[in-house]
Structures are given as C-alpha cells and as structure tokens.
Amino acid sequence: MIVVTFTSAIRYIFLRILMNELEEIKTSIKYKTVEISKAKKFVENLKLDYNKKSPRLSLINNAESLVEAIEKKNDEKARAILESIKGFFSVDHLTMAPISAEESFERLKDTPEPILFPILDMKIPRGLNVIIGSYPGVGKSTFIANIVMNFLLRKKFMIFFSLEMTASQVWIKLLQWYLASVKKINEAYDMLEYKIRSRQEGLYETALEFAKEFKPYLLIIEKEDLTATQMVSLIDNSYNFFGRKPDLWLIDYIQLIDNEPKQLDSHRLHVAEISKILTRKSKHDLLNGIIASQLNDKGNFSEAANIKNDCGWAIRLEREKDENGSYRSEITINLLKNRYGPIK
Template sequence: MKNKKQLPNSIEIEKTVIAILLLNNKILPEIFYIINKKYFFNMKNRFLYENIKKLYFKYKKIDLLSLIDYLNINNKIKFFGGEKYIYKIINKVVDISNINYYINILKKKYILRKLIKISTLTIKKAYKEDIKISSYLYNIEKKIYLLLKDNQNKNFFKLKDIIAKIQKKILKGKRTNKGLLSGFKDLDKVTNGWQKSDLIIIAARPGMGKTSFALSMILNILKEKKSILFYSLEMSSKQLVNKLLSYETNINFYKIKNLIFKDKELPIVHKKMEKIKKYSLYIDDSSSLSILNFKITTRRYLLKYNIKLIIIDYLQLINVSSNKNYKIINREQEISIISKNLKCIAKELKIPIIAISQLSRAVEVRGGDKRPILSDLRESGAIEQDADMVIFIYRANYYYQYNTNKKYETTELIISKHRNGMLKTIKIKFIKKIAKFIN
C-alpha cells in the first residue's frame, strides 16, 4: 500500500518562529498582526503560538519561564507532554533577522494546504451529477477569492519606509501622483488623472448623459492602450459597442443600431469596426450584480487582463441580497453597504473605480439654479462620505433649451468633492448628433 501524501508543512520552521518570538519581545505586536494561527500545521505548535499571544496581551512581556508558568497554572502543559517540548524549541539555534523569510514559508505552506482542500472538495462534488453548475462554479470562485485574500500581504507600514520610498521617487524626478488620464484635458489638470485606490462618483439626473460621458472617456483611455473593465447593468454590451462605433464614425446611433447606412458610409464603418476590435475593453452586462459577485469577478478580470480602470453603470443597480451576512433595513442602508464595499475594493486592488450614480428628484423640484449639489445624491450620506471624488454632469440646455441649433452644447463637470485636491467646475462640449463629450 502506498503511503498517503502528507499536506505541505515545515514543523522545524514552525518551531524556529516560536523560538524567535520567545527571544525577542519587541517584534511580537508586528508578528501577531501578520501571522494567522493556521499557518502552524502542527497542533502543538499552533496551541503554543496561541498561548504566547494570550500571555503577551495580558502582561506585555514574555519569556520561557513565564510561558511555562502560565501553561502550568492553566493546566495546559500536559498538552505538550511536559516542559521538555518547549525547552527543545528554545534551545534551537535561530537567526532573528530571517523571521520574515520563515513566516513567508509558513504562509506558503498554509495556502497550499487550503488549495489542496478546495481542490479535493471540488473533485468530490464534481462527481455528483445533480449539482447546479452555475452555483457550483460560483462557490469555487468564492473560495479561490478568499484564498487570494489570505495570500495578500497585511497593510502594515512603518513611517520611515514610506518616507524612504517618496524620497527615492523625488530623487529620480518622478511625479508620485500621476494617475490614469481621462482624456479631458482640463479635468486631468485638476485631478492629475484617476488615482489608484480612489472611488470616484459621477452623478447626474436622467438625460444628462452619464453613460455617454463614461463611454466618451473610455474611448479616450482605450486609445492610450489601457485596459478597462465596464460593468453595464443597464445597457447591453451590443448597445455599448454600437455607441462606441457611433462615436468613431460620427454616424447617428439610431442608424448604427438599425444598420441604416449610405454606400459611402459602409467603408468607414468597417474600418472603424476593425479599429475598435483591437481595444482592450471588457464588458460585463449582467443584469443582476451583487457586491460579493463583483469582488470575485473583478479580481478574476484583473489577474487575466491587467485592468487599469473599473467603471460601474450604475451604482444603484448593485445589490447585496445574495450575501446572507447583511440584514438590510432599508434602501439607504443597502447603498451604504455598497459604497463602503466599493471603496474597500478600490483600496484592496489598488485601482480607481468610477461608479455612475443617479440623483434624487430634488434637482427638478427646486426653483432657480438646477446645478446639482452633494445632498442631491440619491441615498446620499454614505456615497458622499465614502467617495474620494464626486463629479456632477450639468447641461443647462437640457432645462432651458437655448441655442438649440448649435452643433455643440456646453457641459459643466462640477467637482463638488475632491478629497485630495481642489473643487472646480470644468467646461467640456457635448455633440448632440452622436451624444458624445469632447474637450
């Protein structure tokens, strides 16, 4: 009979890490933050680590004798078969400077064990033919997503290390905050591009051109050979591509959609279609999107396609109903959960997320100036708080219908919140014929 393969582990490195913890109290808080107790495969070592942690948080100081005394008082020493096991660990020759190297080995072994467990369960369930494939695949993705999160480094930084990185960039003459440019020059001057980890809200009333603005910007960025992930919860992928084709050909969207072309337009359409095919735009037009599903699919797209920007059209169509951990009281609470999660995902994945948002009817009912303000955001409290930037789209001509014969309409981009910069109103042009925004 063949011997059963043992799960990945390194008992000796586990003991080495414990020995270092007992020899150097100064590093304990940082190590406790980094190490998951499950990194220890051997149950004696795991139990020992847990008790070192408990003892430290109780007395803020720990050594071999205090640990043995603590274990004896609490009748836990018998778990190790006596004190001999602990003395053997402390007598190991260790190199404290290699602690991070040892932790990374334990982490790798732990991840491999988890992966083997997931794979084994996946194979076992796959033999059951009565399973629902879609939910089965979704559950596998969910487990892999959580495993990827486990593999991430904890965000613990020392001030001196951050300063050193900034100094290095300054010495190299690099601009440290250059983000992804939108292609709207005056907007980019104020924002310096969309910044990594930022949540940007672009909001307007229906008819102002929220999706058109997003697509106009997408086209600008795609021409710079950057990859974009677009969650379109309202329009189909075919409709979006037709709009992009309308922008590129300068042919009315209605004609593109219904394939009504003049003979002279056909070569232009074919040429532009070949051009668009080369763009790195990835569209997810699922009609229903939960926060958890968004987390899983986004991470998958990022790993596969090197995505530089995520756009969601629009925020109020995301739901949290598939996540049983959330007990929703009202719609405002649901939007609060969604906006907080979007900000967390942007930060976790270090990528800008642009979420298009609806405005409340307050804009329509108030007299005088129809320019949106922050309180007009639908279910506004949480969105306003979580966003790094809030930009309103405002076309005066939509309300007042003046200069209707002009080819262009002046549009205002009103930056009403900018966590790391100035507030400003920027003017761009709107081409009515094809519903496209330009500089």
C-alpha cells in the same frame, strides 16, 4: 497604439525646428510648397482637439506662426518664434526634467490625446474612486462611454459593469465616438495624400480595426441583478481575460446594483454596504473606480451619499434646458468634492 500620425511635412518642419536649422527650412522652402500646405491643414485640425491650456497647443500655435513667417519671408519674426519654440523643448512640461529635443518630439507625437475633460485629466491616486452624478437624461451613460473610449486610447485595461446598456450598445457608442473624434484627423491625412476610399469600405475596415485594437482592453459585464460582492469576484476573475489585473473598473449606475444578502433595515444601509465593499476593493488592489449615480429631485446624491463620502472625487453633470424643455448639447461638470485640494 492609436495616436495622431504625423505626415512627412510635419516631421520635416518640426525636426528642422528641433535641430535649429531655420536656414535649411528657408533655402528648401521653394521645394516644400505642398508640404507647407499640408502642414497648415494639419495644424488647423489638430488645434480643435487640444485643451486650450495644454502646453502642446502653445507649441502648435507657434509652429503655425513659424510656417506663416517663413512663407512671408519675415526673418525677424521667424527667428523670434524659433527661440520661443526652443524654450519649449528645453524642458519637459509634464515632469520639468531636462530632455533632448528629439525625445520631446517623440513624446509629442506618441502621447495619447487627453480625455477632453480637464477635471478628469488630473491624475487620481490609485486606490480611490470617483462618483459622477446627474439627473436622468442628462447623459451620464454617454459621458461614461466617452471616458471609457479615452482610457482605451491610453491602453488601460478596464472592466465595465454596464447595468443599463447592453454590451453591443456600449461598443456602438464607442465606435461612433471613435469615428467622429479620432478617425477624422487620420481621414484628413488620407485626403491630403489622395488615398480616399469608398465610404462603405472605409467604415467596414475602420470597424474591424477598432475591434481588433481595443477589444483586448475592455471587458463589458451587462448581467443584471449583480451585487457589489459579485462585482468584486468578477474583477478578480478578469485576470483570465486580461492576463493581468485591470487598471480600473466602471459602474453605470449604482442604483441598479443589487442589495447584498444581508438583513439591513433600509436601502440607505444597503448602499452603505455597497460603498464599503467597493471602496475596500479599490484600496486593497490599488485600483480606480468610476461610479455613475442618479441624483434626487434636489440635485443631491441622496442614497449614494455614503459612496460620495468614501470617494476621492464627486462630480455632478448638469445641462440647461431650452425654451421647449429639451436639454441643450453642452454639459457642465461641477466638482463637488476633491479630497486632494484645489485643482490648478
């Protein structure tokens, strides 16, 4: 599992915190100057990749303050921070079930990163689909690839119907995301431990590591002219690839799905038929599906309205344009539909 790896310095500090051994930290601090420096650098890097509302970020901030208080020999402040951190470890913030301090530490260390989009971090009940729409060029394919990468980090088995990008293009995007977001933290450790390798050698090894780690979890179908019925058949056959049923499927994007071989009067009816087939499959197999869609000129799902109605969630991606008419880098996520009430 690719997760943030704690250095010996971080393990030392957190385990002492968990065991309430502040005195041991203080008496040993003169021998731990280098480790404290590493710990501070670790916290700085880690903070960048946590959602601001995450309870773990509160813990990280407290740990950072504790290190600072110890360095400045501020016993009163250090003890106050320690009490605050002890409160965090008395209850699991995800389940509210009492757990041991040691187990809390292990969960913090081994839990994969969030998907980085708070809306999508909410658990969606199995058997429901999500539709994500945007204008052309806003970045829904990149957004979908980002979702794929984050689910790969969670070791979810996925079948990705990439009707626009080739499989090689998808893998390149995923590798770029991995290098930019996940590896940067681990590379910081390499620098601290003086294990820097040449950039070319490191990139090559990282690419091999990436392929070996994640390829068993992702089946990319790039075939054109697929119907929804054929997709359902491929989902069923993906058992031969995964050795089990997939956790979810993704489609980029719905307008490229071929019509079913039925005599229907309009494209809208064909899309309604596609929606019915995909919705039935997710409900029957208790799968989750993520469907990308183009928006019409008015910003609506247009012919994909049937799928929007059938999905549990509907999301619209938006990007503002600058004075030259080019899209800005920030993407706004608007939740248009949530079948399960407000997100807290």
